[in-house]
Amino acid sequence: xxxxxxxxxxxxxxxxxxxxxxxxxxxxxxxxxxxxxxxxxxxxxxxxxxxxxxxxxxxxxxxxxxxxxxxxxxxxxxxxxxxxxxxxxxxxxxxxxxxxxxxxxxxxxxxxxxxxxxxxxxxxxxxxxxxxxxxxxxxxxxxxxxxxxxxxxxxxxxxxxxxxxxxxxxxxxxxxxxxxxxxxxxxxxxxxxxxxxxxxxxxxxxxxxxxxxxxxxxxxxxxxxxxxxxxxxxxxxxxxxxxxxxxxxxxxxxxxxxxxxxxxx
Amino acid sequence: xxxxxxxxxxxxxxxxxxxxxxxxxxxxxxxxxxxxxxxxxxxxxxxxxxxxxxxxxxxxxxxxxxxxxxxxxxxxxxxxxxxxxxxxxxxxxxxxxxxxxxxxxxxxxxxxxxxxxxxxxxxxxxxxxxxxxxxxxxxxxxxxxxxxxxxxxxxxxxxxxxxxxxxxxxxx
Numbered sequence: 488x489x490x491x492x493x494x495x496x497x498x499x500x501x502x503x504x505x506x507x508x509x510x511x512x513x514x515x516x517x518x519x520x521x522x523x524x525x526x527x528x529x530x531x532x533x534x535x536x537x538x539x540x541x542x543x544x545x546x547x548x549x550x551x552x553x554x555x556x557x558x559x560x561x562x563x564x565x566x567x568x569x570x571x572x573x574x575x576x577x578x579x580x581x582x583x584x585x586x587x588x589x590x591x592x593x594x595x596x597x598x599x600x601x602x603x604x605x606x607x608x609x610x611x612x613x614x615x616x617x618x619x620x621x622x623x624x625x626x627x628x629x630x631x632x633x634x635x636x637x638x639x640x641x642x643x644x645x646x647x648x649x650x651x652x653x654x655x656x657x658x659x660x661x662x663x664x665x666x667x668x669x670x671x672x673x674x675x676x677x678x679x680x681x682x683x684x685x686x687x688x689x690x691x692x693x694x695x696x697x698x699x700x701x702x703x704x705x706x707x708x709x710x711x712x713x714x715x716x717x718x719x720x721x722x723x724x725x726x727x728x729x730x731x732x733x734x735x736x737x738x739x740x741x742x743x744x745x746x747x748x749x750x751x752x
Numbered sequence: 753x754x755x756x757x758x759x760x761x762x763x764x765x766x767x768x769x770x771x772x773x774x775x776x777x778x779x780x781x782x783x784x785x786x787x788x789x790x791x792x793x794x795x796x797x798x799x800x801x802x803x804x805x806x807x808x809x810x811x812x813x814x815x816x817x818x819x820x821x822x823x824x825x826x827x828x829x830x831x832x833x834x835x836x837x838x839x840x841x842x843x844x845x846x847x848x849x850x851x852x853x854x855x856x857x858x859x860x861x862x863x864x865x866x867x868x869x870x871x872x873x874x875x876x877x878x879x880x881x882x883x884x885x886x887x888x889x890x891x892x893x894x895x896x897x898x899x900x901x902x903x904x905x906x907x908x909x910x911x912x913x914x915x916x917x918x919x920x921x922x923x924x
Contacts, residue, residue: 602761606761606764606765609764609765609768609769610764610768612768612772613768613771613772616771616772616775616776617771617775619775620774620775629844629846629849629851629853629894631849631851631896632896632910632912632915653898653910653915653917654915655912655913655915684899684908686898686908686917686919687917688910688915688916688917689915690914690915690916691913691914691915692880694876695873695876695916697792697915697916697917697918698917699908699917699918699919700919701899701906701908701919707904708901708904708905708906710906710908710919710920710921711793711919712790712791712792712793712918712919713792713793713795714792714793714794714795714808714873714916715794715795715796715797716794716795716796716797716798716871716872716873716876717796717797718797718798718872719797719798723797724797726797729795729797732795733793733795
């Protein structure tokens with residue numbers, strides 16, 4: 488007979504706690520009361536019946552029954568003490584709720600036991616997702632290209648122009664540096680200019696020179712991009728004839744536009 | 753101990769769930785949209801030939817993780833001298849370093865008007881992108897923002913691996 492986490496052996500008169508393994512040989516009063524409660528399980532057992540002797544004709548006092556109920560409840564523990572219910576003014580009742588209680592208890596035990604496993608699964612899943620996020624965020628790293636050099640050109644007017652050269656490598660940049668120097672020399676011939684920054688880059692196969700001029704004109708941003716292809720050897724991207732065409736000293740977009748117009752003719 | 757332990761377990765589960773939500777969000781969130789428009793003057797110092805001058809307009813549009821790059825060539829009279837239209841996807845955006853990693857998967861070439869000289873830069877770009885696409889079926893391209901001013905709607909960007917610097921207008 489199962490009572491919560493205890494098993495009641497009516498023949499031996501023992502109540503065995505299956506969790507702790509504790510065996511309680513029930514004293515006469517407790518055994519008598521429990522046997523009657525089990526016999527009439529689900530029904531109220533009146534106090535006079537509990538007080539009356541069962542087989543041996545002995546008689547229990549009301550206090551002995553109350554003490555027996557108390558000790559039985561204590562042994563069942565706080566989780567299952569409510570199995571023995573007091574019905575006020577009538578007696579005691581052994582409830583039929585053992586199975587439900589047990590299932591709940593077992594479920595809780597199962598939950599407690601499986602909790603670490605659940606935690607490990609959740610943690611692993613989280614680590615997996617975080618790794619995915621990390622990989623997605625970092626991936627194969629793209630390192631930014633840093634300027635090869637930044638030089639400041641000071642014009643006669645005192646105006647300063649930054650000459651910034653970009654190359655993905657630090658080797659074999661003689662051509663780019665030489666073109667930068669040529670452009671610097673030509674800028675030095677300007678008295679003043681709208682440009683305050685010049686970006687220079689040479690394509691990886693050294694076929695195309697890219698120049699970007701950036702400046703401000705009455706608070707407005709001005710940009711001019713030039714791409715020069717030269718298949719000749721040696722390369723002469725920036726040469727005096729070309730410089731005459733593009734008029735890099737132009738100090739206003741109006742002049743730049745007009746220079747284009749005349750150039751188009 | 754039991755109650756403290758349960759609180760600890762609850763906190764760990766909550767943190768894990770929050771991490772999962774954050775990860776799923778970051779993995780499923782779409783890349784920000786951007787549009788660049790770059791105009792360049794082209795010069796060709798072809799040996800033994802007169803210089804042929806052209807303009808190049810590059811439009812780079814990224815929307816919902818997809819990218820489209822159009823290289824449109826014009827002569828000084830405004831006649832089309834050819835178009836290279838590339839499509840691909842934005843692999844990754846490094847917002848901190850301002851680097852956009854794009855994979856170009858398709859390329860289409862359109863010839864310009866009749867009797868219009870094909871610019872040397874067009875031939876060059878067609879050849880280089882063709883080599884990369886033929887090798888791997890994918891042309892990897894990174895755009896690094898060197899300088900940017902949202903107020904004045906411009907950005908100076910560097911295209912890699914071609915190592916091309918270009919000043920562009922920021923559209924929208």
